[in-house]
Amino acid sequence: MQRSLFYLAAIVAIFLIAKTVSGQTSIKIGIRGGVGTDINLGIAYGLNGNILIDFPQNPLELGVIFFGGSFKESTDEGMHTYDEKTNVIVIGLLANYLIGYTPREPGLFFVTGLGLASINVEWEEKSTTDMSLGTPLPGGGTMQSDDGTAGGMVFNLGIGGSFSSGLDIRVELPVIVTFAPPGGASSVVPTLIATLGYRF
Secondary structure: OHHHHHHHHHHHHHHHHHHHHOOOOOEEEEEEEEEEEEOOOOEEEEEEEEEEEOOOOOOEEEEEEEEEEEEEEEEEEOOEEEEEEEEEEEEEEEEEEEEOOOOOOOEEEEEEEEEEEEEEEEEEEEEOOOOOOOEEOOOOOEEEEEEEEEEEEEEEEEEEEEOOOOEEEEEEOOEEEEOOOOOOOOOEEEEEEEEEEEEO
16 A cells, blocks of 8 residues: 555656646656666666656656566675575656756766665575574575565666667666665665667
């Protein structure tokens, strides 16, 4: 229920902002998607529906984002090895300033952004040698797991190239920050994503 209200509020916020500025500047609709990885070579992917408020010099892109990822990490502590897996689903509202971007004009531009999000995290940790984690594993060892949904933020930096057709490509560095991650999941997940977008 809380997540449904969050999604509705994000969509309403975009349309209210669009209505407020529509008489002052032009607005364009865009979509984009991409795939990438994190620092441990996990899988990351994202989708975005957005509006572009075409301020002079540095347009503002407001979008509802969907982001997912599956990340793994192995660590050694003394005699024990621990394998962690974290699945993340992010839905939120992201605002990007597009520095040097002009719609449908070829050129290089830069991206800096900030967003608020609802972040669902599923986390598990396994060890074939440590018997203290909790749930026994077939063949020996134990595991523990936790999951939950928390608020968070998304910080974004990137560089892109635009084309006269309305397409643009970007390399972006979204950093996902979860305020209260469940279990032993990391509160900060840096990612690297290549994205392709189209501006109508």
